[in-house]
Amino acid sequence: MNNFTFYSPTYFAFGKDAENDAGKYVRRFGGTKVLIHYGGGSVVRSGLLGRVKASLEAEGLGYVELGGVKPNPRSGLVYEGIELCRREGVDFVLAVGGGSSIDSAKAIAAGTVYEGDFWDFYQGKPVVKALPIGTVLTIAAAGSEGSPDSVITYEDGMYKRGASGEALRPAFSILNPALTQTLPPYQTACGITDIMAHLYERYLTNTKEVEVTDRVIEALLKTMIHEGPRVIENPDNYEARANIMWAGMLAHNNCCGVGRSQDWTSHDVEHELSAIYDCAHGAGLAVVMPAVFTYVMKHDVMRFAQAAVRVWGCEMDFANPENTAKAGIEALRRFLISIGMPKNFAELGAKEEDIPTLAHNACYGDVRTGSLGGFVSLNEEDVANIYKLMV
Amino acid sequence: MNNFTFYSPTYFAFGKDAENDAGKYVRRFGGTKVLIHYGGGSVVRSGLLGRVKASLEAEGLGYVELGGVKPNPRSGLVYEGIELCRREGVDFVLAVGGGSSIDSAKAIAAGTVYEGDFWDFYQGKPVVKALPIGTVLTIAAAGSEGSPDSVITYEDGMYKRGASGEALRPAFSILNPALTQTLPPYQTACGITDIMAHLYERYLTNTKEVEVTDRVIEALLKTMIHEGPRVIENPDNYEARANIMWAGMLAHNNCCGVGRSQDWTSHDVEHELSAIYDCAHGAGLAVVMPAVFTYVMKHDVMRFAQAAVRVWGCEMDFANPENTAKAGIEALRRFLISIGMPKNFAELGAKEEDIPTLAHNACYGDVRTGSLGGFVSLNEEDVANIYKLMV
Numbered sequence: 144m145n146n147f148t149f150y151s152p153t154y155f156a157f158g159k160d161a162e163n164d165a166g167k168y169v170r171r172f173g174g175t176k177v178l179i180h181y182g183g184g185s186v187v188r189s190g191l192l193g194r195v196k197a198s199l200e201a202e203g204l205g206y207v208e209l210g211g212v213k214p215n216p217r218s219g220l221v222y223e224g225i226e227l228c229r230r231e232g233v234d235f236v237l238a239v240g241g242g243s244s245i246d247s248a249k250a251i252a253a254g255t256v257y258e259g260d261f262w263d264f265y266q267g268k269p270v271v272k273a274l275p276i277g278t279v280l281t282i283a284a285a286g287s288e289g290s291p292d293s294v295i296t297y298e299d300g301m302y303k304r305g306a307s308g309e310a311l312r313p314a315f316s317i318l319n320p321a322l323t324q325t326l327p328p329y330q331t332a333c334g335i336t337d338i339m340a341h342l343y344e345r346y347l348t349n350t351k352e353v354e355v356t357d358r359v360i361e362a363l364l365k366t367m368i369h370e371g372p373r374v375i376e377n378p379d380n381y382e383a384r385a386n387i388m389w390a391g392m393l394a395h396n397n398c399c400g401v402g403r404s405q406d407w408t409s410h411d412v413e414h415e416l417s418a419i420y421d422c423a424h425g426a427g428l429a430v431v432m433p434a435v436f437t438y439v440m441k442h443d444v445m446r447f448a449q450a451a452v453r454v455w456g457c458e459m460d461f462a463n464p465e466n467t468a469k470a471g472i473e474a475l476r477r478f479l480i481s482i483g484m485p486k487n488f489a490e491l492g493a494k495e496e497d498i499p500t501l502a503h504n505a506c507y508g509d510v511r512t513g514s515l516g517g518f519v520s521l522n523e524e525d526v527a528n529i530y531k532l533m534v
Numbered sequence: 535m536n537n538f539t540f541y542s543p544t545y546f547a548f549g550k551d552a553e554n555d556a557g558k559y560v561r562r563f564g565g566t567k568v569l570i571h572y573g574g575g576s577v578v579r580s581g582l583l584g585r586v587k588a589s590l591e592a593e594g595l596g597y598v599e600l601g602g603v604k605p606n607p608r609s610g611l612v613y614e615g616i617e618l619c620r621r622e623g624v625d626f627v628l629a630v631g632g633g634s635s636i637d638s639a640k641a642i643a644a645g646t647v648y649e650g651d652f653w654d655f656y657q658g659k660p661v662v663k664a665l666p667i668g669t670v671l672t673i674a675a676a677g678s679e680g681s682p683d684s685v686i687t688y689e690d691g692m693y694k695r696g697a698s699g700e701a702l703r704p705a706f707s708i709l710n711p712a713l714t715q716t717l718p719p720y721q722t723a724c725g726i727t728d729i730m731a732h733l734y735e736r737y738l739t740n741t742k743e744v745e746v747t748d749r750v751i752e753a754l755l756k757t758m759i760h761e762g763p764r765v766i767e768n769p770d771n772y773e774a775r776a777n778i779m780w781a782g783m784l785a786h787n788n789c790c791g792v793g794r795s796q797d798w799t800s801h802d803v804e805h806e807l808s809a810i811y812d813c814a815h816g817a818g819l820a821v822v823m824p825a826v827f828t829y830v831m832k833h834d835v836m837r838f839a840q841a842a843v844r845v846w847g848c849e850m851d852f853a854n855p856e857n858t859a860k861a862g863i864e865a866l867r868r869f870l871i872s873i874g875m876p877k878n879f880a881e882l883g884a885k886e887e888d889i890p891t892l893a894h895n896a897c898y899g900d901v902r903t904g905s906l907g908g909f910v911s912l913n914e915e916d917v918a919n920i921y922k923l924m925v
Contacts, residue, residue: 144711144776146549151542157793158537320535352773354760355781358753366746382743385535389793390746398789402548402780 144353144402151396153289154315157389161319162279165195165237166202172275172314174235177206178228180248181239182213186281189325195239195279207231212240215417215424216247218297221261224251228274237277242285242294242337242424245278249293249311252276265295266510270308278316282323283388284334284425286341286395288316296418302509303418318392320384328375332482333425335371335387339364339475340409340428341394346450347406347439347518357449359399364454366390368478375482406518409435412529415501415508420492429484430491433476434532437469439519444468488534495534502527535743535793542787544680545706548780552710553670556586556628557593563666563705565626568597569619571639572630573604577672580716586630586670598622603631606808606815607638609688612652615642619665628668633676633685633728633815636669640684640702643667656686657901661699669707673714674779675725675816677732677786679707687809693900694809709783711775719766723873724816726762726778730755730866731800731819732785737841738797738830738909748840750790755845757781759869766873797909800826803920806892806899811883820875821882824867825923828860830910835859879925886925893918 154172156164169177177199179192186192187210199206209224228236228251236255238248253273254261264270270291280288287293291311296303323331342360366386373383393399412435413427440447448464451457451471460466476486485491493501506513506523514520521529545563547555560568568590570583577583578601590597600615619627619642627646629639643664645652655661661682671679678684682702687694714722733751757777764774784790803826804818831838839855842848842862851857867877876882884892897904897914905911912920 144549144773144780146552149546149548150544152545153541154543155540157540158535161537352777355754355757355777355784358757359750359784362749362753363746366749369745382535385793386743386746389535393746393750393789398784402776 145350145404147401149397149401150309151289151312151398153313153396155289155318155392156315157318159319159321161317162191162194162322163198165277165279165317166198166200166204168315168317169199169204169235169237169277170202172235172277174275174277175204176231176233177204177235177237178224178233178251179206179208179237179239180212180224180244180251181210182241182244183210185325186239191279191281191322192239195237207233212244212247214243215296215303215421216243218262218295221247221250221254221295225254225261228255234274235277236274237279239279239281241280241282242287245280245285245287245313246293246295248276248278249273249287250295250306253306253308253311262297264306264308265297265304270306270310273308273310275314276311278313280316280318280322280388282326282330282334283384283391284337286338286391288313288318289392289396294414300509301418302504303414304509318388320381320388323384323388324379324381326378328378328483330423331374331378332371332484333423334391335367335482336425336429336479336484338387338391338394339367340432342399343432343436344406344409345400345403347446348403349518350403353403356399356401356403361450361453363390363394363399368454371478371482404517406516408439408516408518408521411505411515412526415505416491416493419497419501422491422493426485426491429479430487430533433472434529436472436475437532438525438529440468440472442519447471493533498527498530501530536741536795538792540788540792541700542680542703542789544704544787546680546709546783547706548709550710550712552708553582553585553713554589556668556670556708557589557591557595559706559708560590560595560626560628560668561593563626563668565666565668566595567622567624568595568626568628569615569624569642570597570599570628570630571603571615571635571642572601573632573635574601576716577630582670582672582713583630586628598624603635603638605634606687606694606812607634609653609686612638612641612645612686616645616652619646625665626668627665628670630670630672632671632673633678636671636676636678636704637684637686639667639669640664640678641686641697644697644699644702653688655697655699656688656695661697661701664699664701666705667702669704671707671709671713671779673717673721673725674775674782675728677729677782679704679709680783680787685805691900692809694805695900709779711772711779714775714779715770715772717769719769719874721814722765722769723762723875724814725782726758726873727816727820727870727875729778729782729785730758731823733790734823735797735800736791736794738837739794740909741794744794747790747792747794752841752844754781754785754790759845762869762873795908797907799830799907799909799912802896802906803917806896807882807884810888810892813882813884817876817882820870821878821924824863825920827863827866828923829916829920831859831863833910838862884924889918889921892921
């Protein structure tokens with residue numbers, strides 16, 4: 144196991160009606176003037192936004208609003224938010240929505256107190272200072288409610304890149320599983336896929352002797368395998384929603400990723416797809432993961448065999464472990480299809496002729512220098528080959 | 535799943551030589567004048583105390599020392615520490631040692647800023663204010679490095695009781711697995727047993743639909759089953775020590791205990807033993823757990839069968855699940871014996887004739903009102919019957 148530090152000081156309030164305490168938590172964590180940041184009309188129509196505002200008003204807190212966050216959130220709205228926060232003297236950013244709203248809120252929170260261009264943070268500069276952030280989560284997926292990360296798409300070039308820094312950990316996050324019950328099955332499945340990807344990206348490690356984090360990752364994957372189909376079959380299943388929601392946080396606050404090298408190839412390969420085709424991140428990951436894993440499997444057959452046996456319940460083929468490794472990847476592929484995810488480029492709306500561009504952008508776009516991958520180092524040709532497996 | 539809040543803001547620095555940053559972290563978390571609190575001579579002889587002092591001096595931090603914490607830490611030294619902190623204007627308490635030193639440091643940190651008797655907190659008053667606490671952990675066991683809990687034995691009557699409150703979460707904890715390599719196998723095994731007890735006490739729940747926390751608890755138990763024998767066989771095994779150390783933190787910071795009723799019968803039943811016979815807490819738990827589980831097993835046979843199959847790899851007896859449940863308890867019992875733990879009253883130094891006193895104290899001692907247990911409510915007769923199973 145490698146040396147590490149772990150710091151997850153987010154206060155989680157989990158359960159029914161928890162959003163009614165939003166104002167109380169903003170006050171507790173020092174906010175006096177709040178930016179409420181959200182996406183489209185669903186948080187308005189559902190009455191959630193109204194309840195959050197009422198809770199701020201009950202605490203005598205001032206607020207301004209900025210809606211309009213889109214999936215794969217963009218830089219333009221971030222610049223707008225930064226200007227608004229500065230103009231209005233905002234000292235707390237409250238995201239109401241999913242990972243897109245939260246990631247956009249994080250970018251605004253960091254950019255407001257930074258003299259330079261906020262995009263610097265998405266080109267590798269660590270975020271050491273930001274306005275405090277709170278979240279009211281409406282989809283279990285990105286894990287941004289407990290993570291120090293944010294992903295934004297820069298509109299000039301459509302680069303989708305991540306920033307990181309302890310200052311981006313939310314001060315509090317409100318997780319009410321009931322708020323996710325209105326999500327359509329497709330979006331729910333996208334969230335499940337994203338959570339599973341966060342787990343697999345950590346599972347694919349070159350660090351030896353990581354039994355404890357291996358086991359916890361496997362536990363969370365098994366939770367998704369058990370609860371995923373239940374919630375797709377019955378979107379109103381509060382209990383399954385609750386288990387998925389807490390698993391989604393644990394999957395990405397890094398308690399199960401510490402002390403080990405991680406991969407993040409699938410995310411990098413996927414980001415090119417959702418940046419260009421604007422597909423859902425989770426849907427992209429469903430197509431990407433089996434392709435990436437098939438391509439890199441021979442690097443460590445026993446690791447994939449371990450996942451196959453421990454997570455998917457495959458029988459170990461002791462004469463030929465590679466068969467077991469493949470069976471585990473196939474089990475993942477079938478599972479993702481079974482919950483309604485796309486299985487190839489066509490179903491995703493991606494085009495084979497774009498592969499050279501996709502591979503080039505993944506390896507050289509923006510600040511990249513020719514390769515990606517923490518498990519296996521992949522060059523442009525490798526990445527093109529991976530995209531070809533998705534056609 | 536029940537509603538819950540979860541707040542674990544401890545900064546963890548994990549790995550080799552991490553203790554050399556103790557001064558840096560004290561400064562980061564606001565300390566200027568430190569009480570270094572520790573137990574016996576081993577932290578002095580090993581040079582650990584010297585390295586910690588040097589790191590404080592390098593940051594220009596003042597400090598005073600109070601050693602002498604004993605296993606099953608006592609109220610007398612806590613009173614002494616409170617007086618010392620007040621007299622010297624201490625604003626940060628740094629524990630160097632295991633759970634006993636940390637728990638004693640927590641009591642001092644709470645008592646110093648409280649006008650009344652610190653023992654109030656151990657009779658049920660929540661701790662809402664305390665000096666900030668840091669820890670340099672030397673044994674993976676109690677989980678106090680990441681928990682909001684403390685257990686102290688009151689010398690007038692030898693009551694062993696717990697206090698709790700978010701203010702008792704350490705500001706930082708330094709976890710260097712190498713510091714645990716000098717522990718004798720017996721103490722190491724006591725720590726492993728304590729960690730497993732923290733997991734079982736959470737596993738025994740009456741809350742339905744807790745897949746995610748069930749699975750994480752099982753993952754951590756499997757980690758102990760895998761790593762425990764390796765470290766007993768080779769105390770110098772850094773990697774096994776590291777896996778056990780992180781598992782010990784996750785087992786007790788409550789990330790796997792949220793949203794579900796918990797038990798704590800085994801701890802309450804054991805505390806009477808270590809309070810009176812001054813045996814190691816872990817050794818007591820090794821004798822107590824199989825007895826408690828055997829006694830309460832019929833309350834939820836399927837829960838014990840699930841543990842047997844998922845954690846211990848027992849084969850499910852579909853015709854008679856009770857056989858499987860029993861096999862899981864027997865597997866636990868055999869495992870604890872295999873790592874060198876005692877199996878009955880005689881090996882623990884406990885006496886059958888004391889059972890009426892033990893049972894009475896457990897149910898009526900101090901502030902108790904006649905019963906204990908979160909899984910099954912147990913009265914004095916039940917508790918006496920459980921002790922009899924240990925003879």
